[in-house]
Amino acid sequence: MTTTKPLLKKFLLHDIEHYSKSILMQDIFYKILHLAKLDSNVILVGEIGSGKKRLAKVIHESSNRAQGSFQTFYCLNINEDEYKKAFWGHLKFDENHLSIKYDLLEKTINGTLYLDQFSELTPKLMHDILISYKKGCDQIFRLRPSHNGKPRIILSFNQEYYQNFIGKPIWQELLNELNPVVIMLPPLRDHKEDIPLIIDHFLNEIRDRYIEYKNLRISGNALLACYNYDWPGNLLQLKNAILQGAVLSRGETIELSHLPISMNTE
Numbered sequence: 001m002t003t004t005k006p007l008l009k010k011f012l013l014h015d016i017e018h019y020s021k022s023i024l025m026q027d028i029f030y031k032i033l034h035l036a037k038l039d040s041n042v043i044l045v046g047e048i049g050s051g052k053k054r055l056a057k058v059i060h061e062s063s064n065r066a067q068g069s070f071q072t073f074y075c076l077n078i079n080e081d082e083y084k085k086a087f088w089g090h091l092k093f094d095e096n097h098l099s100i101k102y103d104l105l106e107k108t109i110n111g112t113l114y115l116d117q118f119s120e121l122t123p124k125l126m127h128d129i130l131i132s133y134k135k136g137c138d139q140i141f142r143l144r145p146s147h148n149g150k151p152r153i154i155l156s157f158n159q160e161y162y163q164n165f166i167g168k169p170i171w172q173e174l175l176n177e178l179n180p181v182v183i184m185l186p187p188l189r190d191h192k193e194d195i196p197l198i199i200d201h202f203l204n205e206i207r208d209r210y211i212e213y214k215n216l217r218i219s220g221n222a223l224l225a226c227y228n229y230d231w232p233g234n235l236l237q238l239k240n241a242i243l244q245g246a247v248l249s250r251g252e253t254i255e256l257s258h259l260p261i262s263m264n265t266e
């Protein structure tokens with residue numbers, strides 16, 4: 001029987017003894033475990049800081065492409081030149097030989113290309129990237145038939161924009177070109193039962209990294225406040241809050257007063 005245990009360990013990246021208490025997350029891990037081996041393209045939908053990039057890496061590492069490269073292309077605020085540089089072929093002269101190189105696509109042909117914050121792009125740029133991806137892969141195959149394959153594409157979609165895309169022509173184009181599986185990542189407030197486990201992970205990370213923080217703890221009150229808070233910035237915000245608490249507590253016990261003010265006023 002397939003188990004989500006090793007995957008969850010990888011997701012949290014440390015050797016935990018207790019596993020996600022959330023049915024929602026268990027369901028996601030179960031899907032990911034099967035999806036990773038299928039080699040299909042993926043759209044990860046989630047709120048800011050909810051762990052989309054982390055999940056993309058887990059998919060890559062759990063897939064048959066794990067030995068290939070995982071590359072991230074940040075779509076936030078890119079302009080046309082940047083996207084052309086990344087996706088278009090360019091001439092390269094080496095050892096008296098002139099060839100056309102597609103850097104990003106060639107690097108990931110046996111691996112995974114993660115397009116972070118893809119939903120921030122204009123529909124035109126989305127369309128251009130899709131076309132460049134398709135043409136680039138065809139061209140690479142024509143020039144170097146041994147490079148038979150395509151990068152696995154994982155797109156990150158901000159939850160806020162996701163609803164607006166459905167039904168738009170560009171959404172249909174995405175589905176036609178990539179035939180992706182869509183995974184919805186829940187916000188942290190929908191799997192609060194994992195908060196103590198996740199905090200424990202962040203505390204361990206800090207203890208391991210800084211010797212002067214090796215006694216770092218969190219008080220019951222502070223933990224309760226973390227549990228009761230809604231975390232609009234999700235895991236990223238929680239991680240920053242714990243880091244702030246670690247600094248203000250000088251590596252001892254994180255109290256409620258060491259956590260960000262915004263949490264106390266809720």
Ligand SMILES: Nc1ncnc2c1ncn2[C@@H]1O[C@H](COP(=O)(O)OP(=O)(O)OP(=O)(O)O)[C@@H](O)[C@H]1O
Nearest residue numbers: 011012047048049050051052053054055235236239
């Ligand atoms: N399961 C997890 N266990 C431990 N840390 C995690 C986990 N998921 C995410 N993180 C941490 O939380 C932070 C945010 O995660 P990540 O960058 O994957 O989120 P994101 O949804 O891609 O963010 P954004 O919306 O800004 O692109 C990172 O610092 C990451 O290391």
